[in-house]
Amino acid sequence: MLKIGVKDLAKYPFLTEAGEYLRNTGLSLEQLGHPDWQPIVEKAYGRIVVASSGQIYGSDLEALDNDSELLSFLVAIILLKSAGIATLIRRFSLAESRRAERYLQQDLWISRDKKNLELPLKIIQDLFAVNVSIDNEDFVIKVPDYLQRAVHFHEKEWKLVNRRVANGLVYLSAHETVRLIRTELGEYINGKIQSVNVDSIPQSFRHRVDDLVTLAKKFSDTVYVSSEYPPCVKHGIEVLEKGENLPHSGRFLLATYLLSKGQTVDQIAPLFKNAPDYNERTTKYQLEHISGSSGSGTKYQCPSCEKLRSESLCFATPDCDGIINPVQFGKRRKNP
Amino acid sequence: MNEKNILLIESAFKEYYFNRFDLIHVPQKATEREFGYQKFNSGMTRHLVVKNDKDLHLLLMKEVPSDVYCSNAYYSFPSLPMSEKDWKGADLIFDIDAKDLALSCRKDHTVFKCISCNNPTIEFSQQCSKCGSTKFETVSVGCKNCISESKKEVTKLVDILTTDLNVKKEQIEVYFSGNEGFHVRVTNNDYESLGSQERADLVDYLMFNGAIPESFGIKRQNNFKASLPTFEEKGWRGRVAHKLFSSKSKVPKATREIIASGYSAFQVQLEEIKKTMGVKVDPKVTMDIHRIFRLEGSINSKSGLSKIQCEDLNSFDPFLEACLLGNDDVNVMVNCPLQIRLKNKKFGPYNNEIVSLPKYAAVYMLCKGLGNAV
Ligand SMILES: [Zn+2]
């Protein structure tokens, strides 16, 4: 039996063992309502606020109290469920999965000796039914397990042909191994949160739940997704929403398309918040460059359908018939 | 196809299906598969369940189909419409067809047949010399070279499947397609649950499609010899090393050249490697997880030859071993400007003449559209 300590639970608070740990402490929701525990509620609220802004909540596991790391995650879920706002839950799941991803990668990479490696491998195995084993410096998984995940990535480097493959196994680095299960990790955490039932909450939580409702209003209109968008643009937005990496050509498409539809740099920038490599300043700078409001002053045009096809970014539907550039989408549909 | 031709072909097919049922079996997990068949001049009948060999025999005798198919997929309810079948998995299938190999021999055994008057010629011309029509269809007749080149692709495929993808030899079945190529079926639990997209990427792997220089150690700048592939490596890196360096002693010189030539030149080299070493399969067939695929043991109506399993691929001669129709002579009118070989006998060329041919050869001519029953 693998022993999971409280420090591990602080890193991976979504594990089933976290609930058991809490039960063993005998701490009830009612007790958490006591003013003594208010710092945990504040910490939980902070965790959600950080997540909702697209940042990853950082824990100092050496200096801080691991119990409060774990408890704040569980309280955060209670706050989120009480507020009942899907956007917040999604953003929180995403940010928490990024946070866990960092630890998984570290645990895989640093603790090379067998003893420490057991936990991350077990998490991957138990949660996602992927058997990861070690071959010298590399992590290996079966080709079918790899394909089922990697086909959702758009970069060429994830194609099987660009991987080291032997005897039915794919060779990966720690980073790549974790990257491969990113979406599932987010979905797992999201599912975990969805499955939690909250009947009544302590009065001391109320205030922060109301704050979450207010906070969510800020986000509800930041990203404007219209059903009038062509499928390639919709696809790009979906990829970003899921926190997947969209290649530069895809981001260029989104930016040029939305700019051509009259959206401003400030309106478009939040779209990229979920990207794994998001940096607000760089994103704004790049958008301004594309829009022609900085640099050379050249305003870039939306790439043609043909170009997008060659970059595997075209997802044409019958509604695309007769157009050669995504900006034309929808204009010809009303013909008799 | 005209009625007389159909009668002749159907009687030959029926005789085969009656006499050679030892060759025709339902595949494993038959009750979970969808069957389908076609008759001459009519559409496809699909969504059938054929539980066992006996049911299959009955179907063949009753319907005498021109072609018989069976899904590579397994379903909970194979006879329901596609959306309700409940897909459970599918064998990996591969189609290697000589017509996709861009072989230079193709022009030597392709007949251009005028669509209006059926006049066949070997040389392509803009207009039919008989009737002036400009529309032609092409008919390709059996060719040894096409078969041996297709076999090479099968060998490449089997090699990558077994070494890179850990498929066991006994999980691979190789069949002559009944016309101009081979079908390969892999029954391996690990791969059967893969969806269409996953299979598409798997095919790209086999075809060496989409390989980028970075994966083989060449970046846009700052390249080191240490990251290039070596002979000892497995998978494509190892194969690419063999192609790039040919021998150990040539490694240092070739390495310098590769690094000096840079990224784009290396990309071109990878393209070349794809042409020679990538397996030429039809990606559409492997990607399609709802396809019904020609049933082994059944006759291919494009030729009258049977789709049969090849026990020993190297020695396999389809024009002998898959030519299984009767030997009785029948009179047919044949217009075939090429000589063909079946069962080690030569036939033709025939210039619109009535000849007495063994049934297998007569049916071959009719199936190819180069003859008519009299
Ligand atoms: Zn003609």
Ligand SMILES: [Zn+2]
């Ligand atoms: Zn040929």
